[in-house]
Each structure stands twice: as C-alpha cells, then as structure tokens.
Amino acid sequence: MEFGLFIQGYVPQHRRENDPDAEHKAFMEELDLVIAADKAGFKYVWLPEHHFLDEYSHMSANDAIAGYLAHATERIHIGSGIFNPLPQVNHPAKVAERVAMLDHLTGGRFEFGTGRGAGSHEILGFLHKEGITDTSHTKEIWEDVIGEFAKMWTQDTYEGYEGKFWSLPPRKVLPKPWGKGHPAMWYAAGNVTSYAMAARKGLGVLGFSVGALDELAPVLEAYKRDIVNAEPVGAFVNDNLMVTTGAFVAETDQGAVDHALRSSMTYLQSNVFRYHDTFPRPEWVPPWPQTIPMPSAEELWEGVGQPGSVMGDPDRALKGAQQWADAGADQLVFGMGSSERADDLKTIELLGKHVIPKIDTDPVHRTTRLREAAA
Template identity: 45%
Template sequence: MEFGFFAQGAVPAPLAEGNPGLEHQRLMESVEIAVRSEAWGFKYAWASEHHFLTEYSHMASPEVFAAFVAARTTTLHVGSAITNTTPAVNHPVRVAEQVATLDHLTEGRYEFGTGRGSSTTEMGGFGVTDWDSTRDMWAETLREFPKMWASSSYHHDGTYFSVPERNVVPKLYRKTPPPMWVAAGNPETFEIAAANGLGVLCFAFGPPAKSKIPAAAAAYKAAIGDCDPVTGYANDNILCVTNLVCCENRDDAFKLAASIGMSYYHSQVLRWLDTFPRPKGVPAWPELIPEPTPDEVERLAATGAIIAGDPDDCAKGVEIYRDLGIDQLVFSPLTTQMSLEDALASFELFGTEVIPRFDTDPVHRTARLRDAAES
C-alpha cells in the first residue's frame, strides 16, 4: 500500500478572519508539505481543480502546483486530482499539451487525473447548465488524449469539441501515456474506470466499511483484468482520500483532531458539491455539522473514518483500507484548520513509524505498470 498528500487550497473563513494573506499562505503551506513528505516515504502529491468554490478550494490550476512541487523533488509523483477535462472548462488540446509538457519536465513523474467537476456552481460558471451532459463531455475527451500524443496528424469532429487536422505538440516524454485516473463518487464510475483501465480517486466520508467503497472496490478489481485500457495498459489502482492526525500520545491526537474543524470542512463539501446526495439528517449550509468530541474522534478512528491516534492506532486504520482493496491512501490536512506545524509533525511521525509497515517497495506502483507496458 502507498501513501500521498492531497492539496486543495482550502481557505476556511475561521482562519481567514484577520489574515488577508491566508490564501497565499495555505497554497505555500501545501507546497511545503508536499516537498517535505518525500523524505518521509510518501510517494505522491495530488492537487485538485475547482473553480468559484469560496473557502472549500482555491486550487484552480493543479498542473501549475504539480510543476512547482516537481521542481523541488526528485522521486515524488505529482498529479491532478482532478483536471476537469470537459471542453467547456479546459479545451482538450490544451490539456494534452499540458500533460505532455509535465511528462517531460517531471521525466515521467506526472499522473493525469480526469473528471467532470463536482458542482453546478463550477460548471454553470462555464456556461454548462445541464449537469448530466458533463458525463458525455468527459467520455468524449477520454480516448482522444492518447490519439493527440501519438499522431502527427490529429483531428476530431465531435459533439462537444472539434479540432481541424493538426500536429499536437509536444509529444510525450515516455513511449506510453502517464497513468490516467478518474474521480469517482458512485459505484457506476468505478465500473466505468475499470472498463477503461483507469485508476480511481475517491473520498472517504464516514466509516469506509459501511460505505459504498467495499462493493465498488471489489467490482473494480474483478473487472479491470478484462478492460480495454485507454493508455494501452491498466492503471489498476484505487486511491482514497481521508484525514490524518498522528501523535506520539493518542489522547493528544484525538484532542487535536477535535479542534481543527473537520466537520466545518464537511459542511463546505455539502455547501458546494450539490451533485452528491445529501445524507439524511445532515444540516444544510449555513447551518454547520457539529464538531466531534475527542471521544467521538477515537470512535471514528476505530472505524477508519479518519486515521488518527498514535502510530499503532493509525496503522490499524490503514489496515481497514488495505483490506478493502485500497492501493493508495492520501491525506488532506489543510482542508481542515490544522496548522502547518501540526500537519508536518503528523506527516513525519506517520511516515517514519507507519509507512514502513505497509510500503517496502521503493518503486511506485504506477511506475511499475507503466514500465511493464513499455518492456
């Protein structure tokens, strides 16, 4: 099992009050965690793409973040989680150019996450009023990217975008495309990912064993062996994002986790991501989901809803995800109101004490898959 960091550029109002420079601060803190995590055994740094979602995410350009981090690291893989590939938001040719450029600049360390956005606020800002149409937009672009990278005479005349005959440059640094992923919020997307040989990026809200993840992950693993891979090889990977609070003293970890506004972030999720169904009994914004007590955090950690406690507690939480078939666990401390100091301490302790129990292979799983496709 492998591990990563998730950068979202959250700018929560409780921290922003009296700090007009918080937006810049949090972006630079995300860079700091990503860069330093490499030395602690983390293999991946992911950055989201969102637009217009105040507080929730001010990360609009994951490719820029990835390039900045890659320039300061040597082995860390950097990726978009996700790049919005709907033509209304990002023209597919521009996306193909950016991915190929990053493949060169990182010398094969870039990973290409795709998706269609998660909010009518986002898509409406780009003139898309029919949310359901974004699935077809994404599907139309998916298999066009490898064609652009492979052909010196590419053209496309589709429903959502058209390109006259052109040579899209640069081509890729490697012979095969970078690992491709798709963001998944429901079991149907897991199925689509498996059919196309894509890795899956998903999020854990609540105990993973009681969510849709176990059945979706099992179906994905059963189907991906028979896929028709977009890239020519299957990126057999399920990635899940959750929170991490790791301290030497478990009670300190539970107290810290109860104080960083995890529920405030979840309230922001439901404020903006209106394409997801609202769970029963969860209040609508601006009413807030209550923050957990330290005792409640301890109970949540026991279910894997968050990875929290001392290193042994955290290892037990990781085992829950591993046993569900998750290949990569990714942590997003700065979606909460956690300080940079606490986030770095948590990452360092987890990296030195927990990661070696689960990841003993210095080679990235995605690198092995890509290398095998070229051999």
C-alpha cells in the same frame, strides 16, 4: 498499498477574518506539506482543479502548482486530481500539452487524473452560455473527450477529431510525453456505476467519495470485477483504486485527539456538501449554511481505534492504515489543510517513520511499473 496526500487551497472565512494573507499562507503551507511528504516516503500528491468555490478550494490553477512541485520534490508523483477536460473549461489539446509538459518537468512523475467537476455551482458557470442547466450532460461531454488523449500523445501528427462538443484538425500536439508511453490515466468517480465505467475504460479511480472503511467494499467490487476485461482508452490499464480519509497522528492518542480538536475538519466537510451537490447528502449533514458540528473530545476519543481510523499514536495509525490495505485499497490518501501546519507536519513525519515503511515495501511506484510494462 501506497500512500499519498491531497491538498486543495482551503481558505475558510474564519482564517481570513484575522489574517489578510490567509489565502497566500494556505498555498505556501500546503506546498510545505508536500515537500515534507516527499521526504517522508509518500508516493503521491493529488492537486484539484476548482473554480468559484469560495472557502472550500481556491486551487484553480493546479498546473502551476504542479510545475512548482516538479522542481521542489524528488520522488513523489504529482497528480491532477483533477484536470477538467471538458472543452468548455479547458480545450483538450491544451490539456494534453500540459500533461506532456509536466511529464517532462517531473521526469516522468506526473499522473493524469480527470473528472467532470465538483458540482453545479462550478460546472454550470462554464456551460451557462450553452443553456445547459443539468450536470448530467457533462458525462456525455467527458466521454466525447477522454479517448483522444493517448492519440494526441502517441501519434506523430494527431489525426484530428470532429465530435459533438469539440473538434480539432490534424495537428502535431507538442510536446510528447517524456520517455516511453504516457502518464497513467485516472478518473474521479462518485458512485458504483462510475467506478465500473472507469474500470471498463482501464482508468484508475480517484475515490474522493470514499471516506470510511465500510464504504469501500461495494465500489471495490464493482471496479475489480470490470477492470479485468478493460478496453483501455490509454496505452495500458491502470488497475488502481485510490481512497481518501483523514489523518490525525501524534506521539500519543491524547495528542492526536488534541490535534483533531484544533482542526476545522467538520467545516471543511460541510463545504464538501455545500458544493458537491452531485454527492448524496447524508441525513446527518445539515443543508448549507448550517454546518456539521465539531465533535467533542469525548466523541473523538470514541473514534480512536475504530476500523480504518488513522487517528492516534503511531501504533493506532498503523493498525487503521493496515485495515485499508487488507480491505483492498491500492492507495490511501490523506486530506491535509484543515489542521494547523505544525500538526499536519507531525502527522506526515510519524506516518513516514512508523506506518508507510511497514505497509508499502515496494520502492517503485505502482503506476511506474504499469507504464514501463506496457512500453
């Protein structure tokens, strides 16, 4: 199992009230986390593309962030989690161009993740003029686009496309990806059906909707069952299931609990359900503007050592991460940004020293092997 982190430009109101530069600091500090993760042995960083999502994610131009990180890092793969390819948001040809350019700038370290957006507040803002009021329409739009990217990258002159939602006459789409083949392709899936759909198209899955170990089994089964018979939309099958969780690691269990208490993790979690209205909202999550209560120290202690929990000292973190690996996850990604910068840097350092080397023993990225094998 490989490891990554996820940043998103989290700028909660409580930080802005006391610091007019909070938005700027969020970007700069999260970039520092990625640079530290690169040095610590993390293999991936995922950058979302979000629009209009106040507090939750101000990362609207993740291609700019990716370009910066291409120069600031050496080994870590930089992934769009996601680039939104809906023509109403980004023209597909321009998305293909950005992916290929970032493949050059990173020296082949770019990962192309796509999806349909975070929910109605975000996506219907772009579809408003067309009278679309239901996010379910975005599935058809996405499927109208996704099969064209590999053609734009590999055909000397792209043959062109005339579809229901967008069109492009024959053109040379430039640049072409660096080296052989093209970057690995991923899809941000939210339920069992979409995991299976991604598998049939040969796409890796960005499992942002899986946050607990007991949520992995049904989506993993659906994905791995169908990936063996994939008809890939790209040049190769990216058999890869990524999941996300939190990480609070310190030298001692008490230090990790203190780290969690200093974070605003439940406020960030509340914002997930504030905007991702396509996710089913559990009964324990109150409707916005109510927020999930922050757990007490006693409640956090109850979570130390629970299956899949990466909270505690390095031994606890190793045990929790190993449980994700044993359960079948291909990549474990830790969301960062809700904690204080020093706490996140310590977590990255300890994971790099005590956890990653014991689980991820392959020096080559899984997607690099798949891309090179296909080429």
